[in-house]
Amino acid sequence: MNSLKPNQVLVRTLYLSCDPYSRMRLSESQGGFVASFVPGEPIDSFGVGIVEASTSTKFSEGDLVTGGSFLWETRFILSENDITKVPSDTGISPANYLGVLGMPSFTAYVGFVSICHHKAGETILVSAASGAVGQMVVQLAKARGLRVIGAAGSDDKVEFVKGLGADDVFNYKTCGSLQETVKKAAPQGIDIYFDNVGGEFLDAALENMRMNGRIVACGKVSQYNATPETVYHTKNMDIVDINNITIYDFFILDHYSRPVYKAFIDEVSASFKKGDIQYKLDEIVGLENAPQALLDLFEGKNFGKRVVKVSDL
């Protein structure tokens, strides 16, 4: 307690979140939406933990808390403003506050429900469809009456995405021409492409977009390790003009203070508890394994939403 300043909390880490956006923070700042990590300082991410000591009137010992600035340490001190209490009566496991109710799942919700102007009967293509964001987009889109085409990077992942209800799923590593595979899955074209990977996949999607199509530029995991020499150059930007395409990007932190956040928590936690929504966590055990757990994301080695378990509840 002696080391706590006023309005601070000592947190013991339960789970840390591995998310592709952290890769940007490992580079020098490009003026983007998150600050770069400081060499020599611990990195941080979303996480879930237990309050072990508190000088804040808002938190007590034993509270389950979450936040976006959890240090990659077993215990750390944060300001009361950097954490949020997790309700203990929800029947949702702590790791799922990084999973089905976590930032990537909320990203799927905002991108699909608020951003892309979907209509029942439309066709949506989802890349990285078994991933932290993709698996939720697939289920939200099916629940709202869209035809869903998924892409994933192994046969196991393909089966998982089919099990989520997707109408057509292919293995993008073994399918041959991406452009032809998408065309075969959607001969009439794609209305919405939910892009979690960028690169060549974006070009293949552009070639298959219908008039007035929409692209949610959610992530570009295929490109985060690229150098100026190896970064993919998009060939088909002319199709944006020809087919009247809108490309949306959004900053998920802008949406936590909006009504959509409550809508997300209400809808998704209810559906999850009823079993109408599944959510696959990919749990790695041990803080010492966290760096590799993060790097694996950029080779598609995760299967579902990757979290690192640091200690037991």
Added chain:
Amino acid sequence: MNSLKPNQVLVRTLYLSCDPYSRMRLSESQGGFVASFVPGEPIDSFGVGIVEASTSTKFSEGDLVTGGSFLWETRFILSENDITKVPSDTGISPANYLGVLGMPSFTAYVGFVSICHHKAGETILVSAASGAVGQMVVQLAKARGLRVIGAAGSDDKVEFVKGLGADDVFNYKTCGSLQETVKKAAPQGIDIYFDNVGGEFLDAALENMRMNGRIVACGKVSQYNATPETVYHTKNMDIVDINNITIYDFFILDHYSRPVYKAFIDEVSASFKKGDIQYKLDEIVGLENAPQALLDLFEGKNFGKRVVKVSDL
């Protein structure tokens, strides 16, 4: 009159419009927003003409009319549904129904006023700023309190755009690095890029976009003559994610039936008559010169909105 079926009109052509979108119609259909031209048939475009004969109750001999399906002929027959009467008491010359009140000017209005969520004090970059669309974007943006950076392809054009009120204008052909030139003109970055050219310029703009920036993908005139071998590949699509950029495209014909069309006509015709808006026409004389007049657009040989005069009022 004998050759007219019911509800048809014989039109004598006064002016035809040269617009970059016609280039797409010279290629085989890519499923885009306009049908390809049919080899052996006359091509068509926007135009202004005089009714010489009519079996329609809506049009009489001598009416001044405009429409988007004017054949590239001296006289032609159209259905009454394909033309609109031009009010004769406006004090606006017939060619300016293809100019300041024409489709490209309306495109500027919709793209800037309705689409890009501009705010006073923001910085907008406009490529092809002396062109049919660009010259109007520059003036609309200045009138609404934005800082305007223009790019044009000759020193004469640069002077013209400065005369429209732009804060900083450069010659993109002689400026050296586009990316550096934009950075120098906007050290704090660009909030809105109004893209009339595509290609390398889009990459240079992306490198200078501020957080939450918006790109209006209005045209890609630099790419319409490109082949699959020569088409420019966009390097900086990762910045869409990093800086939370939205790229908007729109189909101008969707907007003629909306309230924004009346707002455009009211605002722009009033401002033009008062002299608060200028609009530069680039008039080529003679139907026989029309094909070259169109092709010139793809080399930036027009200066202002190019029209072809076919006959005298």
